């Protein structure tokens with residue numbers, strides 16, 4: 359399966375050179391429409407011209423917790439079956455489909471305590487030889503201020519309306535800021551530059567799946583109701599940083615008051631009563647659902663989102679989020695990317711059904 363993908367690399371790259379131009383035009387148009395946030399919600403690759411194999415159709419697969427190794431279960435928390443609320447009637451970004459507040463009924467599920475780390479992903483790649491889409495395409499998006507001046511001097515393109523996002527050649531999960539960077543001292547940090555397809559491939563390999571958006575948000579809320587964050591409504595209770603986000607004047611000044619300019623270890627910020635870390639902040643997290651912005655007010659049982667679409671839902675915001683720029687480190691907040699998009703602030707965690 360992985361070998362057949364490798365044979366398409368050359369073709370990907372050929373068409374990519376042409377389509378990246380069209381891609382930036384697309385990004386420019388859409389960024390102009392949505393001035394409320396220029397995170398990476400509009401950073402989408404436009405270059406898939408050959409049929410690709412899905413590793414699975416997540417929503418149609420039944421997973422059995424008994425098949426997942428015991429040590430894996432220890433790294434997860436069980437969310438009990440029940441009736442919960444997701445969404446909000448006080449949306450910050452109405453166009454994102456943060457509302458309305460709506461009732462969902464979920465069956466038992468487990469979700470990872472931590473974002474999937476570089477160490478985790480390396481185990482997958484070492485075993486399977488998997489090639490991520492960033493590696494296939496030959497580049498990925500990196501936040502400018504994480505690059506050395508030497509690297510920036512080599513790049514003459516940037517994303518319209520969000521010029522701090524640069525397409526960096528050979529940026530990948532093993533080289534987050536390009537070929538001269540590495541993850542040697544970041545093995546406990548979240549894996550980044552992984553597309554939705556790359557995330558699904560990992561989850562399948564380890565016997566898990568991506569959480570649905572409803573599962574992710576219920577997990578985020580930690581048993582609280584009508585709260586902004588996993589721990590409550592106050593961003594910094596007792597003056598303590600609860601998440602790895604941006605402090606300072608985005609995008610030119612990052613005071614790093616939470617201790618991190620980029621990613622933090624996946625074990626760093628415990629955020630709610632369920633025992634989840636970095637469920638908001640650090641890196642955005644892919645969910646299984648296709649993206650829509652119109653939601654029914656009616657109660658839904660184990661909702662899995664629409665059956666098809668062009669973008670996948672991501673949740674939680676990242677180390678680049680600031681209230682004045684991308685106030686999306688809230689449980690109800692959401693954004694989207696095409697399944698083949700990757701960037702330096704986008705990762706995932708896995709779930710399983712019971």
Ligand SMILES: [Ca+2]
Nearest residue numbers: 602603616618
């Ligand atoms: Ca930070």
Ligand SMILES: [Ca+2]
Nearest residue numbers: 636637639641
């Ligand atoms: Ca996160």
